[in-house]
Amino acid sequence: MSLAENMKMALSSLLAHKMRSILTMIGIIIGVGSVITVVAIGQGGEAMLKSQIVGAGNTVELFYMPSEEEMMVDPDAMMNPFSQEDIRAIETIPEVTKVVATSAEYGNVRYREDLLESSITGINQAYMDVNGLQVSSGRNLLDADFLGGRRVAVVSANFQEDLFDGENPIGQVIFIRSQPVEIVGVLAETTGLFSFGANEVYLPWNTWRTIFASNELSQITLQAGNAEDLQVAGEKAADLLNRIHNKEEAYQVLNMEEIAAGVGQITNIMTIIISSIAGISLLVGGIGVMNIMLVSVTERTREIGVRMALGATRGQILVQFLIESVTLTLIGGGIGILLGWGAATIVSSFAGWPALISWPVIAGGVLFSMIIGIVFGILPANKASRLDPIESLRYE
16 A cells, blocks of 8 residues: 555544544644744744844944952942043944944933933934934934034933823923923834833933033944954954053953853753743643554454455554554644744734744654654554454454
8 A cells, every 4th residue: 555545544534533633633733832932932032132232233332340449449430431532542443333322320300390310311423323213203313413412302202101291292391400401302112122111311412411511421332344343343442442541451342252152052941941841742742642543443453454354464554553643743733833833923022022933943843743643653553563353353
């Protein structure tokens, strides 16, 4: 009997007992679907975390880590460790395309008689070029705002809700350290893993410098022309600042490769652990397949006897029942892959990161379904092939 005939007979047997076949496949469907979902969400989460660490547009952050002696002399040494001269020096590095600079303070913002604690951040033009600000109403900060140091600001949606009770703040004047600033835009609400709904005010850096009477910068982020030059650009910038300020290793750069590798290792471990738990249902489903195939062998004892009497060999009987069990698990595995794909897409859309359904994972799900069918189908198939033809024909 050919493989096609065995497949046709297997499908006929499964269709003859539809409800039993469906109930048997549920364990396989849940197991494969769970593994596909967990792996897809894990890979999507890993990709999202790495993109958050690396930053948009090939960026890497410099940071300042003073010695203990310097911290004892000046406890605020870490607050604003960069200057405009540092930016101009870093811009001479060939691998650096832009230098994003920010200064941040946390303080009270007043509107009429109401006060609100908020993060007040001064940004330069490069910040807009690299990161941008997504505005939902009003306008964004313009080149003229940065060049002229205009007293304008863009605020977060949470800031609008807390200080203005959700009313439109465009054109209203707020006071920061008794200095008037006009609100020209409201940021769109942020979504995703690193969204905290904070109260935020963004000012052109020259405006921030005037209000806070400071020329120091709290954070510098570099943009490289491509991802391959990112780490090199960061290391050159850190070495340059250490030479300028006569420091040994106070200025440093995040090692993106080590961080990305660490994130990947952690997410892989978590994915394996959760997938292993989800895989238990595959084991249960495999036992269900073996059980239903043993029942099928018992019900079809006379059929097996007739086939043997007509010349079917033990090998043909063995292959027939193996194909039935593999067909059962393959159908269940296929349905599980589709359900897992859909579940991963839904969960990831709510979580705010992509569901990375890779073809190796799908191929692995199909292959694992076949293995489950073969492993748990061997015992029933072997039992069927060992039946005595004469005893089988006498079976009632």
